[in-house]
Amino acid sequence: xxxxxxxxxxLMLLAIAxxxxxxxxxxxxxxxxxxxxxxxGGDLQGGEPYVSQREDGKLVGFExxxxxxxxxxxxxxxxxxxxxxxxxxASLERGTFDIILNGFEITSERVGRVLFSRPYxxxxxxxxxxxxxxxxxxxxxxxxxRRVGTLAASLAYDTLASAGANIVIYExxxxxxxxxxxxxxxxxxxxxxxxxxxxxRHAELTTAGDLREGVYAxxxxxxxxxxxxxxxxxxxxxxxxxxxxxxxxxAGIDDAREEKLETFGHPSGGSRSIAESNGVASERFGxxxxxxxxxxxxxxxxxxxxxxxxxxxxxxxLALARTHGPSGLARAATTYVELYRGTPVLLQLYVxxxxxxxxxxxxxxxxxxxGLGMNYAAYEAETHRAGILAVPVGQMxxxxxxxxxxxxxxxxxxxxxxxxxxxPNVTSDFIALLKDSSLVSVITVVELTKRMTxxxxxxxxxxxxxxxxxxxxxxxxxxxxxxxxxxxxx
Amino acid sequence: MLEIERVRKRRAERWVLDxxxxxxxxxxxYALLGESGTGKSTLLRCISGLERIDDGAVRVGGSALxxxxxxxxxxxxxxGFVFQQHHLFAHMTAIENxxxxxxxxxxxxxxxxxxxxxxxxxxxxIAHRRDAYPAELSGGESQRVAIARAMxxxxxxxxxxxxxxxxxxxxxxxxxxxxxxxxxxxxxLVVATHDIPFARDVASRAGMLEAGSVVREGTxxxxxx
Numbered sequence: 001x002x003x004x005x006x007x008x009x010x011l012m013l014l015a016i017a018x019x020x021x022x023x024x025x026x027x028x029x030x031x032x033x034x035x036x037x038x039x040x041g042g043d044l045q046g047g048e049p050y051v052s053q054r055e056d057g058k059l060v061g062f063e064x065x066x067x068x069x070x071x072x073x074x075x076x077x078x079x080x081x082x083x084x085x086x087x088x089x090a091s092l093e094r095g096t097f098d099i100i101l102n103g104f105e106i107t108s109e110r111v112g113r114v115l116f117s118r119p120y121x122x123x124x125x126x127x128x129x130x131x132x133x134x135x136x137x138x139x140x141x142x143x144x145x146r147r148v149g150t151l152a153a154s155l156a157y158d159t160l161a162s163a164g165a166n167i168v169i170y171e172x173x174x175x176x177x178x179x180x181x182x183x184x185x186x187x188x189x190x191x192x193x194x195x196x197x198x199x200x201r202h203a204e205l206t207t208a209g210d211l212r213e214g215v216y217a218x219x220x221x222x223x224x225x226x227x228x229x230x231x232x233x234x235x236x237x238x239x240x241x242x243x244x245x246x247x248x249x250x251a252g253i254d255d256a257r258e259e260k261l262e263t264f265g266h267p268s269g270g271s272r273s274i275a276e277s278n279g280v281a282s283e284r285f286g287x288x289x290x291x292x293x294x295x296x297x298x299x300x301x302x303x304x305x306x307x308x309x310x311x312x313x314x315x316x317x318l319a320l321a322r323t324h325g326p327s328g329l330a331r332a333a334t335t336y337v338e339l340y341r342g343t344p345v346l347l348q349l350y351v352x353x354x355x356x357x358x359x360x361x362x363x364x365x366x367x368x369x370x371g372l373g374m375n376y377a378a379y380e381a382e383t384h385r386a387g388i389l390a391v392p393v394g395q396m397x398x399x400x401x402x403x404x405x406x407x408x409x410x411x412x413x414x415x416x417x418x419x420x421x422x423x424p425n426v427t428s429d430f431i432a433l434l435k436d437s438s439l440v441s442v443i444t445v446v447e448l449t450k451r452m453t454x455x456x457x458x459x460x461x462x463x464x465x466x467x468x469x470x471x472x473x474x475x476x477x478x479x480x481x482x483x484x485x486x487x488x489x490x
Numbered sequence: 491m492l493e494i495e496r497v498r499k500r501r502a503e504r505w506v507l508d509x510x511x512x513x514x515x516x517x518x519x520y521a522l523l524g525e526s527g528t529g530k531s532t533l534l535r536c537i538s539g540l541e542r543i544d545d546g547a548v549r550v551g552g553s554a555l556x557x558x559x560x561x562x563x564x565x566x567x568x569x570g571f572v573f574q575q576h577h578l579f580a581h582m583t584a585i586e587n588x589x590x591x592x593x594x595x596x597x598x599x600x601x602x603x604x605x606x607x608x609x610x611x612x613x614x615x616i617a618h619r620r621d622a623y624p625a626e627l628s629g630g631e632s633q634r635v636a637i638a639r640a641m642x643x644x645x646x647x648x649x650x651x652x653x654x655x656x657x658x659x660x661x662x663x664x665x666x667x668x669x670x671x672x673x674x675x676x677x678x679l680v681v682a683t684h685d686i687p688f689a690r691d692v693a694s695r696a697g698m699l700e701a702g703s704v705v706r707e708g709t710x711x712x713x714x715x
Contacts, residue, residue: 394577401538401571402591402643403563412594416581 028224029074032098038071038078040218041092042102043085045172048197049251050103051080062251063101066120069243070218073234086153086171086453089113090462092221099231100219103191105155109458110219115228118235119215119264120244122257125156126195127208128188130180136187138209146186149176149444152454155214156189165189168364168444169454174198175354179444181205182357184364193253213257215264285459290468296451297472303368303447304437308430310373315380316415322381323388324406333381340378346439348375353443368440376433383429387422388414427484431477448472491516492537492647492678497546499529499536499702506532508702509546514695516646519669519679521693521710523686528699530682531574534649537680539566551646567595570640574652576632578624584635585611585620588642596643603642610638614668629656630664637668647678654688666692686714 032038042051042063051061059080071078081097088100092114106116127138136142144164150156152169160167168185170176176188181202188199192210199205218235220228238244239261248254321333340348352374353367362370391414399409438449446454452469456462492514499507506529514520522530535541537548539561548555555565579587588607592598598606611617614634624632633653640648650669654662669692673679683689689696689710696713698706706713 392577394573394575395579397540398571398573398577398579400540401569401573402639403567403595404591405563408594412590413579420581 028098028220028227029230030226032074032076032227036076038067038074038076038099039081039097040067040078040099040101041081041083041088041097042100043088044082046085046103047173049193049253062247062253063103065247065250066238066244067101069238069247070231070234073237074230085151089219090456092219098220098224098227103193103216104219105214106217107155107158109158113222114219115222115224117218117220117228117231119217119261120235121193121216121248121253122260123214123216124192124210124257125159125189125212125214126192126199126210128177128180128190128195128199128205129186129208130183131204131206133187133206133208138211140211143187143189147184149179149185149188150190151176152450154190156191159212160189169441169446169450170444171442174201175444177202177205178354178357182361184357184361196253285455285461285464289455289459289465292451292455293448293465293468293472296446296448297476299365299445300434300437300447300449300473301476303365303372303440303445304430304434306369307372307376307437308426308433310370311376311380311429311433312426314373314377315382316384318377318381319384319388320410320415322385324410337378337381340375341382345372345375345436346442349440349443364440364444367443368437368445371443372433372437372440376429376436379429380426383422383425384418386425387418387420390421391417424484424488427480427487431480431484434476434480435473491551492680493547493549493552494533494537495547495549497533497536497548498544499532499541500544501532505702507536507543510699510703511546512697512704512707514647514678514680516678517673517676518695519673519681519693521689521696522680522682522699523684523689523696523710523713524699525684529702530699531651533699534571534651534680534682537647538569538571538649540571567643568646570643570645570648572633572636572640572648572650572653574655576624576636578627578632578635578639580624583621583623584616584627584631584638587624587635588638591639592642606642607638610641611635614638615664630658630661633657633665634668641672641677645677647680648672650679650681652683652685653681654683654685662688686710689714 044051044053049062051059051063054060064080067078067080083091083096085102088102088104089110091097092100100114106119110116136146140159140163143160146165147168148160148165149168149170150160151173152171157167157169168176168179173190173194176185176190177199179185180188181204187208188195189211191214195207199207218228218231220231235244244261245254245258248258318333318336321329325333349367349371352371353362353364395413395417396409399413400406404412437447440447441450448469452465455465459465494510494512497507497510498505510529510533512520522533524530532541536543537555539555542559542561543556550565550568553562553565555562555569579590582590585604585607588610589600589603592603592606593600608617608620611620614637616631616634616638619627619631619635624635627635633656653665653669657665666688669679669681681689681693693710696708696710697704698713
């Protein structure tokens with residue numbers, strides 16, 4: 001057993017190392033020119049006004065215009081590459097695209113990992129609260145211990161972390177304001193562009209103030225100095241000619257702060273000093289990360305266990321309804337199983353947490369448990385059904401012939417035997433649930449995998465966080481696999 | 491006393507039972523004879539309430555088993571059934587099998603049920619196997635536990651489907667004595683079998699089933715001859 005764990009670890013480390021060590025090409029700029037396209041990475045989920053897709057499929061947004069303007073100056077065509085925002089750097093490094101251009105803030109952590117161009121936008125970290133909020137004011141010191149929503153791996157996240165706030169992490173830009181309006185958080189700290197678009201949709205929200213400034217810039221791989229230099233030239237030209245301000249004005253996000261774009265000097269030195277002025281120290285993977293990982297693992301274990309405690313009995317009831325219930329109930333149970341198995345659990349979590357929020361408010365942890373529990377109930381129902389059908393019909397007939405009612409016969413005779421058939425599979429399902437529980441990060445629950453992705457960005461490496469994350473999952477699932485095997489042989 | 495009147499049972503457009511009538515007095519062992527597929531098992535299943543009848547009546551001690559098509563649970567409890575395959579509850583020991591219905595259905599206190607079960611297992615000569623699981627029992631042992639399980643509900647009618655199918659000659663003799671003993675204490679026994687020598691030993695009356703109805707009644711020799 002120990003030998004197998006060790007082998008798995010070695011394999012995993014090798015896989016990660018291979019990915020991390022993939023070499024970048026000699027000269028990205030000549031590649032771009034030879035190819036005739038500048039591939040830029042971003043996430044459509046970021047939406048307006050950055051980059052989003054119109055109904056006719058056309059991409060729109062001020063970053064689309066900036067990408068096109070830069071590409072034109074390089075004599076090539078801009079080509080968008082969709083990528084999850086939280087993994088933009090990893091995808092850049094493995095060569096999926098040439099640059100990141102997607103509200104990517106300059107921070108000192110990132111300066112160590114990528115090359116930044118000169119900034120193309122100056123934004124403010126805007127604090128949004130519910131109208132009539134009197135418990136705290138618009139200062140970082142006031143946010144200590146408050147529940148504040150923001151996006152992962154953003155400058156606002158770092159700001160909140162250093163202020164000691166209780167951070168709630170979202171993956172979309174509307175959800176933080178939605179939850180604030182519903183009273184699930186105390187405030188939201190996000191870039192002013194985002195606040196302008198999304199906070200204003202909620203009449204009950206108001207701006208408390210702007211806490212600090214930051215800048216967006218284009219990022220390239222550390223080895224692609226010629227490319228970033230060419231982009232700097234293009235941006236410099238756009239700033240001097242007024243083209244950049246015109247693009248920002250068209251998007252309705254031009255303001256007095258953008259005057260500063262001209263004064264931000266030389267790119268590399270300049271961006272480093274901007275990063276340092278942002279005051280976010282880069283981190284090393286250390287003991288406190290291990291503690292956070294253990295907490296993440298605890299969340300994973302709690303969510304999975306509680307969800308299974310819902311799924312197991314609910315699945316049994318659904319299975320009994322299908323095998324022994326009256327036809328109406330059996331149909332309803334079948335519909336439930338097909339509905340929950342046939343739609344993504346991610347969608348179910350969204351509907352439960354965000355979609356139903358106007359009608360009843362559930363905390364993220366409760367929603368995660370209920371959402372996963374109801375989803376897995378559909379799978380457990382099938383496992384239980386197979387178990388029930390594996391009990392010979394004669395057992396039920398013998399019970400009936402002794403005068404037992406159907407419910408009594410099910411409870412005393414059929415189910416105790418069906419559980420023996422179902423239990424090994426239930427254990428396997430639980431292992432799958434452990435891993436599927438990582439999906440609940442979409443509703444702001446920080447479990448093990450989310451902790452890993454956050455940390456990987458913080459410490460600029462996937463290697464240690466990835467290995468520790470995988471190790472913790474294995475530590476939870478291997479004993480279960482062993483139990484499953486023992487149950488099968490029982 | 492068991493009375494069956496013009497019972498009809500249709501299955502897939504075919505009359506499996508087509509007007510079966512017979513009556514068995516208390517203390518009598520009645521052999522239901524006939525080839526496979528003549529409806530013996532179906533008739534037993536109808537008498538035990540496992541299947542509805544489409545027409546006619548089944549009465550136990552004068553009370554109808556089906557009232558307007560609905561099964562009477564109280565009447566059904568007076569009928570015990572020993573299946574050909576025994577169908578012992580696989581997750582329970584022998585004594586737990588015997589105690590289950592008295593505790594769960596007749597609401598007997600567990601101690602009283604245990605006492606009754608112990609007594610039955612002793613009478614049937616398998617007290618030493620009381621804590622064995624069904625998978626550990628031989629065919630003969632498992633049949634005795636099945637009989638004990640049915641008798642624990644103190645039925646006035648006991649139905650047995652092919653009780654000699656899994657037994658060697660010595661065991662058959664044992665079953666014969668056992669069934670006669672049960673009958674002598676007032677239980678009505680109906681034994682479905684195609685084992686004529688066994689029927690001759692155990693039953694004082696017999697009926698021959700052919701194509702869903704009783705074509706001859708009398709002693710086993712009269713009916714089978």
